[in-house]
Amino acid sequence: MKQKEKKHVLRIIFALFGILISINSAAQKIEKYFPKKDLTRVGVYYYPEHWDPNQWDRDLKNIAAMGFEFTHFAEFAWAQLEPQEGVYDFKWLDKAIEIAAKYNLKVIMCTSTATPPVWLVRKYPDVLETYEDGTKTDHGSRQHASFSSNYYRTYSMKMVEQLAKRYGNDKRIMGWQVDNEPSRFLDYGADAQQRYRDWLKEKYKNIDTLNEAWGNNFWSGIYTSFDQINIPLHKEWGMNLHSQLDHFRFADQETATFLDEQALTIRKFATKDQWITSNYIPNYNVSYVGMSKELDFDCYTRYMVYGGSLGIGPKGYRVGDYSNIAMANDFFRPTKGMYGVMELQPGQVNWGSINPQPLPGSIRMWLWHVFAGGSKFTCTYRYRAPLYGYEQFHYGIVGTDGVTPTPGGMEFSQFIKEIGMLRTKYDAKATLPDYYLKRKTGILFNGDNVMGIDLNKQTKEWNTIGHFLKYYKAAKSFGAPVDFVRDTTNFSNYPVLIVPAYQMIDQKMIDKLTLYAKNGGNLVLSCRSGIQNRKGHLWEAKFYEPMWNLIGSKVDSYDLLMPHSPGIIKFNDKEYEWISWGDLLKPNKETEIWGTYEGDFYSGTPAVISHKLGKGTVTYIGLDSKNGDLEKQVLTKLYQQQNIPIENYPEGVMVEYRDGFGIAVNYSDKVFNMDLPKSAKILIGTQSIKTADVLVWKY
Incomplete structure (x- = not known):
């Protein structure tokens, strides 16, 4: 072996060794925070500032009596923590923590950056978010201060620092939640404008590079200076798509770095026994989820019954969509190796389009479903039902009298008792079943691709996350453990890797997917995958040409149908309908044709193909079916051909280990x-x- 080759091999070995050390270190950290023998912990939000201090002892005592192991303070309490600029009051919070500890309740301490006090926004109105039409938000809601406000970012860290100084070395504090349900701010204020320009300068270095990336030769869009660039108007017809995508990227990074700044501030004072996380709404058309590098792990919020899902059957709306918790579990767990659920619906809510009562038993089932995916803890919003404010009529663990358990409260208590029993059955030597691991499936997710497609769908019938769900629900019906994986993931850990609508790609990723298949992996790609480069430009080549060798086929063109006239796909002598996207394929001789288009001018053209590549396989599903039945049948054929043991659970039944x-x-x-x-x-x-x-x- 030549000296250069030896050095290259050694670099690979050291890199792999470093990855193993990192994985082991992360596992040890999680074990320290959440011992395996505990399985999971359960907690509940409590707002001392909302209630008479004479009731705190009673309430926290009752929380402990119901079996809860931790509570959650100070999330929206900035006005109480800092009633005047630079004047802090922690006495009331000290008292609440002391009472919680009296009843062996640990505390999650929260930063209050979602609700700045009125004196701050009146004295410094530029911290408020400015909308696209020039109007501003105002005090009285939440998340109305912009993460792109320089003053807000600086000043809020002072409050976070005071909290961290006070409680960072407090053993009663188990961890920290920074912000609450952070979101993407599309702020049009002066600071956001300048920060966006600075971000573009850092990314592109010179204006010519930006012009090329944005395709600014089109429609006379050329800039000669970064100072000429304004934040794009997303509601304006014909606005440059590439500039809009960059604005989304920028705004998501603003969210992620704001959380990171809080985490770094806390770490200056917190002990290593305190973890730091945030609480995300499971949105999959953004990229900030999982982007914050300083968080120990990520948490999500999940409400299941609020008029948003009809579920299965005429009363399914009382139970919710079975994929909602499942997909959140499988999306959040891989980001940092574990996850928690910070808010799980405790009963009827008030803010949905229609707010029905959940079906009795549903809340306990949701708790078990969260646990099944590997969660280390579940918390619920909130203990006492609010008597005033925007969330009146929102159920808590106890009702409006402050003491009577609600049906959801009793279901939480039942789950806690059942987990207590399960802890006595825990076996540290237990491993996952072999048949379960053999069907482990990865689904490749890239936020850029989701955002890019959604900016330019080409048909109103296309639903990007709905497309993902067709593959995801099929894999879960097989009883497969599923991870939503990222570009940097080691794909070799997955016998099957599904790549849905990965529209923007580069040669590096094509090579990585090719190597995965050649080494024995079973790769499944769907329509739209690879039609653009990473800039969002169509290739200066024939349609999908850089993908041809990987998928074993040329792609002549694609079609989009009208909803009143769906097309037909024939697969395994059965017919399936499609509308939203269909690639017209011209496969190589060695590529098998599994499905064809029927009943149109290109009748007989291949739509689903598969071929061997090295030790593995590549299957290309060139269309988006109407209801996902085709995708499930294609995956069934693939898994069976590869002797991967699968189940056939009916829709709505979820099984995990x-x-x-x-x-x-x-x-x-x-x-x-x-x-x-x-x-x-x-x-x-x-x-x-x-x-x-x-x-x-x-x-």
Whole structure:
């Protein structure tokens, strides 16, 4: 071996060794925060500032009596923590923490950056977000101060620092939540404008590079200076798509770095035993989720019944969409190796389009579903139902009298008792079942691609996340453990890797996917994958040409249909409808044709193809079917061909394994009878799982 080759091999070995050390270190840190033997912990929000201090002892005592292990303070309390500029009052919070500790309740301490006090926004009105039409937000809501305001970023860190100085070395504080449900600010204020220009300068270095990336030769869009660039008007027809995508990227980075700045401020004073996270709404058309490097792990919020999902069957709206918790679990867990749920719906809410009561048992089922995905803790908003403010009529764990448990409160208590029983059955030596691991599936997710497609769908019938869900729901019906993986992930850990609508690609990623298949992986790509380069430009080549060798086919063109006249795909002698996107393929001789278009001027043209590549396979599904049935059948054929053991769970039944336990939940409107091996020992429930019920067994 030549000297250069030896050095290259050594670099690879050292890099892999570094990755292993990093993975082991992360696992040890998580174990320190959340010992495996505890399985999961359960907590509840409490707002001392909302209630008579004479009731705090009673309330926190009752929280502990219901089985909760931690509570959650100071999320929206900036006005109480800093009633005047530079004047801080922590006495009331000290007292609340002292009472919580009296009843063995740990505390998650929160920064209050989602709700700045009125004196701040009146004295410094430029901290308020400016909308595209020039109007501003105002005091009285939340998340109305912009993460792109220089003054707000600087001043809010002073408040965060005071909190961290006070409680960073306090053993009663288990961890920190920075901000609350942080979102993307499309702020048009002066600071945001300048920060956007600075961000573009840092990214592109010179204006010619930006002009080329944005395609500014089109429509006389040339800039001669970064100072000429304004934040794009997203509501303006015909606005440059590439500038809009960059603005989304910038705004998401503003959110991520604002959280990171808070985390770094806290770390100056916090002990290593305190973790730091934030609480995201599971939006998948943004890139800030998982982008904050200084957070120990990511958490999500999930409300299931608010008029947003019809669920399965006529009363499914009382249970919710079965993929909502599942996808959030599988999306958040891989970002940093673990996740928690900071808000899980405790009952009827007030802010939805329609606010029905959840079906009895649903809340307990949601708790088990969160646990099944690997969560280390679940918290609920909130203990006491609010008597005033925007969220009147929002249920809590107890009702408006402050003491009577709600139905959801009783379901939380039941789950806590069941987890207590499960802890006595925990086996540290337990491993995941072999048949479960053999069907492990990765789904490649890239926020840039989702944002880019959504800016230029080409048809109103296209739904990017809906497209992902067709593949995701199919894999979950197989009983597969699924991870949403990122570009930097080691794909070799997954027997199957699904790449849905990965529109913007580069040669590096094409090579990585090719190597994955050649080394024995089963790669599945869907329509739109690779039609553009990373800049969002079409290739100066034939359609998808850089992808041809990988997918084993040329792509002649694509079609988009009218909703009143769906097209037909024939696969395995069955017909499936499609509307939103269809690639017209011209496969190589060695590529198998699995499905064809029927009933149009290109009838007989291949639509679904597969071929061997090295030790593995590449399957290309060149269309987006109407309801996902085709995608499921294609995946079924692939898994069976590769001798990957799969189940065929009906829609709404979800099954996972963790810590030596199997967990099944039923969102469907029918009883499901679960087949278990004779060696299985049922711990909770029965093999006949009713709607909103749970089965837990030791395998």
